[in-house]
Amino acid sequence: GESVGLHLPTLSVQEGDNSIINCAYSNSASDYFIWYKQESGKGPQFIIDIRSNMDKRQGQRVTVLLNKTVKHLSLQIAATQPGDSAVYFCADRLDDYKLSFGAGTTVTVRA
Amino acid sequence: GAGVSQSPRYKVAKRGQDVALRCDPISGHVSLFWYQQALGQGPEFLTYFQNEAQLDKSGLPSDRFFAERPEGSVSTLKIQRTQQEDSAVYLCASSLVAGANTEAFFGQGTRLTVV
Numbered sequence: 001g002e003s004v005g006l007h008l009p010t011l012s013v014q015e016g017d018n019s020i021i022n023c024a025y026s027n028s029a030s031d032y033f034i035w036y037k038q039e040s041g042k043g044p045q046f047i048i049d050i051r052s053n054m055d056k057r058q059g060q061r062v063t064v065l066l067n068k069t070v071k072h073l074s075l076q077i078a079a080t081q082p083g084d085s086a087v088y089f090c091a092d093r094l095d096d097y098k099l100s101f102g103a104g105t106t107v108t109v110r111a
Numbered sequence: 112g113a114g115v116s117q118s119p120r121y122k123v124a125k126r127g128q129d130v131a132l133r134c135d136p137i138s139g140h141v142s143l144f145w146y147q148q149a150l151g152q153g154p155e156f157l158t159y160f161q162n163e164a165q166l167d168k169s170g171l172p173s174d175r176f177f178a179e180r181p182e183g184s185v186s187t188l189k190i191q192r193t194q195q196e197d198s199a200v201y202l203c204a205s206s207l208v209a210g211a212n213t214e215a216f217f218g219q220g221t222r223l224t225v226v
Contacts, residue, residue, distance in 0.1 A: 031212075032211075032212045034214070036217075041219070042219055043115070043202055043204075043217030043218050043219050043220050044154065044202070044204075044217045045217070046214045046215070046216070049213075049214065089153050089154075091153075093211050093212055094156075095167075095211075096166075096167075096210050096211065096212075097142075097144075097159035097161075097166055097167040097210060097211050098156045098159065098167060098169075098170070098211055099144075099156065099211050099215075100156070101146075101153030101154045101155070102153050103151070103152055103153050104151075104152070104153050
């Protein structure tokens with residue numbers, strides 16, 4: 001079965017607002033987590049990653065938070081733009097060669 | 112090329128036909144992954160290559176699925192005697208270093224429809 005899962009399948013957000021996408025994982029031994037963005041008809045695109053020895057990591061307009069106590073991962077997008085509309089996947093590393101992806105959250109940005 | 116290239120982009124196969132899906136990874140990338148993505152779902156791991164060595168094929172659904180990367184660059188995923196449940200997008204990804212602990216670059220995928 002899947003190691004990770006997302007709390008909500010869809011998220012609608014007003015342009016300019018901040019978005020928060022949540023993800024729960026079940027494998028307490030997971031040591032690497034990654035967020036991907038997938039636009040319609042395209043392959044997943046890397047957003048940001050975090051290792052288990054960190055609680056927070058920031059990129060350009062994005063922040064990933066990791067709470068190992070409750071096995072929860074979140075992706076925050078600041079000042080959401082229309083180009084952020086996509087499906088967002090979290091994934092964790094099951095072993096040396098394998099990532100386990102969740103089902104995805106579809107983010108729709110309202111103008 | 113600049114990114115991971117997959118061909119064909121779309122493939123329609125009659126049930127029972129064999130298909131071959133090609134992946135051109137980013138030049139110099141050690142790792143190559145194949146994933147299967149069903150409609151509305153996240154990608155599911157199929158197999159992993161480190162250079163020409165297939166180190167993990169635990170995700171291949173059946174012995175009808177076969178993958179190779181003979182020279183450590185281009186890879187082919189072959190599906191024999193296709194069935195309707197094989198309909199999905201097949202994604203290829205590559206990364207610079209060994210293992211699944213760093214950013215991987217995905218191709219656009221091949222959408223396979225079995226009729």
